Amino acid sequence: MTDFPWLTLLVVVPLVGAAVTAALPAALAKRxxxxxxxxxxxxxxxxxxxFSTGSGEQFQLAETYSWIPAFGVSWALGVDGISLALILMALVLAPVCILAAWNDVPEGGRRESTYFALLLSLVPFMVGVFAATDVFLFYVFFEAMLIPVYFLIGLYGGERRQYAAVKFLLYSLAGGLIMLVAVIALYVYGPGGADGFLVERLTGLELGQSRERWLFLGFFIAFAIKAPMWPVHTxxxxxxxxxxxxxxxMLVGVLDKVGTYGMIRFCLQMFPEASQWATPVVITLALVSILYGAVLAIGQSDLMRLIAFTSISHFGFIVLGIFALTSTAHAGSNLYMINHGFSTAALFLIAGMLIARRGSRRIDAYGGWQRVTPVLAGTFLIAGLSALALPGLSSFVSEFLVITGTFQRYPVAGAIASLGVVLAALYVMLMYKRIMTGPPPEIVEGAETVIGHDEGGQDLPYVRADLDDGVTPARIxxxxxxxxxxxxxxxxxxxxxxxxGFFPKPVLDVLDPAVERTLQYVGVTDPAPDAPADTAASTDGSNH
Structure with missing residues (x-):
């Protein structure tokens, strides 16, 4: 145990860093x-x-300070195994993404400083949303994340960036406003007082069946949009x-995990009866997400959209594991959130490296790249194999646990979810085949020869040819x-x-106590295995 405000420090340091970054010259800002x-x-x-895995407390590194006592709001932070693992994943991905974005704003100047300041400003909100143990404080961080993401998409994105940014904002605000109504209602029907929004005080309330189910829906809809689940995924x-x-x-690998994390922390813990009531519908939506996302990923011609649709399928697995309500599936789902963050990061960032070289997101603009960029092709293959849950890589462990745990309580749902594994192999291997295999890229006859420069300042010859997609000219x-x-x-x-992939035990050891505690809040236990007839007979002495 410690009284040092670790979590507050993890919010303040990157927040101050983002403010300083915005004020610095471009060359110094990104460093x-x-x-x-x-x-x-x-x-x-x-x-x-x-952090101690053997602690009996739900939240460790806890900090609680009165913030707006008249409304029962506290600055309350704390972590269990689930939130700690998600925070560490976010903190690992932050410098990785900043380094990957090094040349994203070639024009430099104030625009580049702002870009890196916005990227860094995501970090305190990510820490805060996973560490908040006050429901209203969680909502503040939940909504605050929208601001830098909106500007990062709207100011620095592709040709349709304004449409995408507004659509993202409208969906997120709609879900957030629905949740705000539920948050206020929860305080009204809760114990009240200067700390009336604390999660621990709102757990175990006797709300009545109808009221609890309406409050559950208010939170769940917001989290389903954030996750994202079908049909609010578009x-x-x-x-x-x-x-x-x-x-x-950052958006798909970290921020969207707020949706599935919120289902665990708030829906299951605070509304246990309503969670069990909604389970059949939620599992159905999860199965649709798994199959729908995978099928649409197979048919995509845009590389970035393909990866996005694979994430819809993967989030279906995560939600399925959460609402299967078995310890195996629940542990797998929590591990899946971590593994998906890393595997999706690899796919998006390596895809960005390809697009930077080729100048197009269209998959049919590629072919034969493993012959000219073998290291790039090799890393892309490993990232793809992780996404399809190849044994020996991290995603296999989590996907196996989710499907196995689902079979324990819902065997039909487990069988349907298994089809997603087959479809994942199709979309990953077809993507790799279309981009990396075949003859090496040929120089287009009559195209304009251009001399660019690599990161070391050396001449980098390539040939420019316009594609039919009307986007940036391609480099061949x-x-x-x-x-x-x-x-x-x-x-x-x-x-x-x-x-x-080879040694998941340390991560599972951190997650398991929180998994067991969550299932206790819901009031469920793992189904007893079916005993064979001869075993049952031997226990009563009839075979002796």
Missing amino acids: FALGASVLTLALGIAAATQ WLPDAAAESRPAVAT GPVRDLSWREKAVVAPLIASFLVI
């Missing part, structure tokens, strides 16, 4: 942002060393496709493989695939 994100990661690791493909790869990574011809900066971006992600 300062990277340094601030690394410092925050170091503080996060130091805070994690104070904002995600547009937002991810029009974002810069680093922004898409000699291209470089991964630079040292790009290798530094993908190295920690691939390392996470291997480490968690």
